[in-house]
Amino acid sequence: MRMHLLVAATLAAAGCSEVSTGDCDAMQEDFTLDPQITAARLKELLTEFGATDPAELDCDAVCTSLYRRGDKSSWEVIVTSCTLSIADDAMGDPAGTIACDGEAAEYYCLGRRPLGHIEHSLADAGLPTFLAHCARLEAASVLAFSQLAERLQLWGAPAALIARCRQAAAEEASHAEILGALAREAGATVLPATQHDIPVDIAAAARDNAIEGCVHEAWSALSCAVTARGAATPALRAAFARLAADEAGHAQLAWDLHTWFLGQVTTYQRSEIVAAQRAAIAGLPALARAQSRAAPPALALPDGRLATRFAIGLARAA
Ligand SMILES: [Fe+2]
Ligand SMILES: [Fe+2]
Incomplete structure (x- = not known):
């Protein structure tokens, strides 16, 4: 269950990296994301979250999803700030931008x-x-x-x-x-x-x-x-x-x-x-x-x- 990672993330956020945790060593980082969300990517996100309207998308959830792409699918994420903007692109399709900050930790224990x-x-x-x-x-x-x-x-x-x-x-x-x-x-x-x-x-x-x-x-x-x-x-x-x-x-x-x-x-x-x-x-x-x-x-x-x-x-x- 991925909620294990949340405990580690909070432990790491509390500065417990100075504390020996045996087999429970955590990798953690602060992150900032500000990618463009293309029309194609927006469609993927709508499918991922079972939404039909971009207005239904939750900024924190989108930020978390984008962060986890690549090799960080199991990392636990706490989003600390998030702004999601959607507007029609040059082709008239909805697209957008997101700017978010957060903390993430690979852990668990x-x-x-x-x-x-x-x-x-x-x-x-x-x-x-x-x-x-x-x-x-x-x-x-x-x-x-x-x-x-x-x-x-x-x-x-x-x-x-x-x-x-x-x-x-x-x-x-x-x-x-x-x-x-x-x-x-x-x-x-x-x-x-x-x-x-x-x-x-x-x-x-x-x-x-x-x-x-x-x-x-x-x-x-x-x-x-x-x-x-x-x-x-x-x-x-x-x-x-x-x-x-x-x-x-x-x-x-x-x-x-x-x-x-x-x-x-x-x-x-x-x-x-x-x-x-x-x-x-x-x-x-x-x-x-x-x-x-x-x-x-x-x-x-x-x-x-x-x-x-x-x-x-x-x-x-x-
Ligand atoms: Fe105890
Ligand atoms: Fe105990």
């Missing part, structure tokens, strides 16, 4: 809480308590991936996906250790992750993955990358750089799981899952603003503006 997770309040937490909270969430992610691997086995999922979930659980365990050590050094106590025992069928797991994995872990990857650059101390920056690399991989895993899950549920369930995912994407900016307000300034968490940009890109690709 993208906290997950277990179903039934019991939340703890973060009201007025200082840095030690906040780190302890993060460590607890990382421990919750260990449960989430371990339980998911067990369920996937029961549901006959591909062995590679199950293995990747087990690998992710191991990575989450190391995240819990890293952040737990930082929290304890600062004097905080890390509480264990807890959850209610609830029944989970494949549709519930698919819906949870679509939101907790595809949306929230993707945002987590981006958020960690930003903190890795801007946090107040080298120890925090190093810790979050490690998390950013792994979380990007977990988000990729979530989208790969999403593809498999959508093939296992009914048409109605699929529609409901997709709608819930869209709602989670739409809610991301508000979530980011709340996280940013709750987090200590020392972590330099990204604000709602970056989340808005990310959500727009994710929604376009979803």
